[in-house]
Amino acid sequence: MRAHVGDRLVVESPRADTHRRTGVVTDVRGADGAPPYQVHWLDTEQGHDTLVYPGPDAHIEHTPDVTGTRAEGASSMQTTKRWDVDVVVSEEAEGDVARTWAEVGLVADDGTALRGHGMARKHPADMDVPEIGEELAVSRALSDLSRQLRQVAAEDINENTGTPWRPS
16 A cells, blocks of 8 residues: 555445545655555544554545646556445245345446345244344345356456456
């Protein structure tokens, strides 16, 4: 990880109940842009500064200088895309048996639309804990979506290189 003063440090949330944090790098203490970084956090009303040794859940969003390039004339380019995954969960219960279905959808910038599906069943002897069925069904739907996305990547690799790639 390498940063320059003015770049943004983004720390993704490790949990669903917390938000990502974004701060501006105000000082680089390591050699050649390496951590630690002095960061001014933007997520508080008055902001605050901390010394940060970023973990694996962090990344740098580089900001070009006035000329649009980095030091010593080196050209720098970074593209950031956000893909949103839509998750729908439904549950059906009859007596002691419950089934939970999940559908996840992804529409990429190029219009590629994929849908993954997953299902979980509660055994009649199991405790009634709906979150477990939801978690299992959603994880299976995401796994299905992941398989489909790997297949699309394999087809794109084959089209662009002429070399078949078989996702494992």
